[in-house]
Amino acid sequence: xxxxxxxxxxxxxxxxxxxxxxxxxxxxxxxxxxxxxxxxxxxxxxxxxxxxxxxxxxxxxxxxxxxxxxxxxxxxxxxxxxxxxxxxxxxxxxxxxxxxxxxxxxxxxxxxxx
Ligand SMILES: [Zn+2]
Ligand SMILES: [Zn+2]
Numbered sequence: 001x002x003x004x005x006x007x008x009x010x011x012x013x014x015x016x017x018x019x020x021x022x023x024x025x026x027x028x029x030x031x032x033x034x035x036x037x038x039x040x041x042x043x044x045x046x047x048x049x050x051x052x053x054x055x056x057x058x059x060x061x062x063x064x065x066x067x068x069x070x071x072x073x074x075x076x077x078x079x080x081x082x083x084x085x086x087x088x089x090x091x092x093x094x095x096x097x098x099x100x101x102x103x104x105x106x107x108x109x110x111x112x113x114x
Contacts, residue, residue, distance in 0.1 A: 007080055013060030027055040036063045041092030041099065053094075067099040 016023050020032035028035035028044070035044035039053035041064075047053065056063075067090065068074060068081030075082050090099040 007062055007065060015060070017058040022058050024058055024060045027057050034058070034063065038097050039094050041087075041094075064099055071101050 013024060017028055017032060017034055019034045020029040022028055022032075031045060033043055033045050035056040036042070037044045037047035037051060037053050038056055039051055040047060044053075044056055062081070062083070064083050064086050065081040068083060068086050069079075071086075071090070073082040073085045074080055086099055089102055091102060092098075093100050
């Protein structure tokens with residue numbers, strides 16, 4: 001399986017959203033599963049109706065991919081962004097609209113608390 005160009009660290013930008021096809025700089029359609037809730041970083045389609053977040057725009061890259069490359073969280077020969085790790089361990093900054101790296105990456109901490 002070949003990774004889409006917009007998942008690569010230095011590939012060209014994807015001119016339109018792969019799901020709802022809006023152009024770069026435009027707001028995703030309401031049903032688009034690529035759009036992020038800018039209050040939580042989760043999928044916009046799953047956020048509460050009363051959520052006060054502003055609308056998400058398509059940037060030309062998959063949401064969170066840039067942070068994965070910045071943190072060095074990639075997998076496979078292609079160096080694809082490890083978005084699952086990002087969702088699981090990074091913290092969403094609702095002001096900066098980006099993921100921030102956890103202060104300590106000791107993954108054994110959670111197991112010790114059991
Ligand atoms: Zn979209
Ligand atoms: Zn929201």
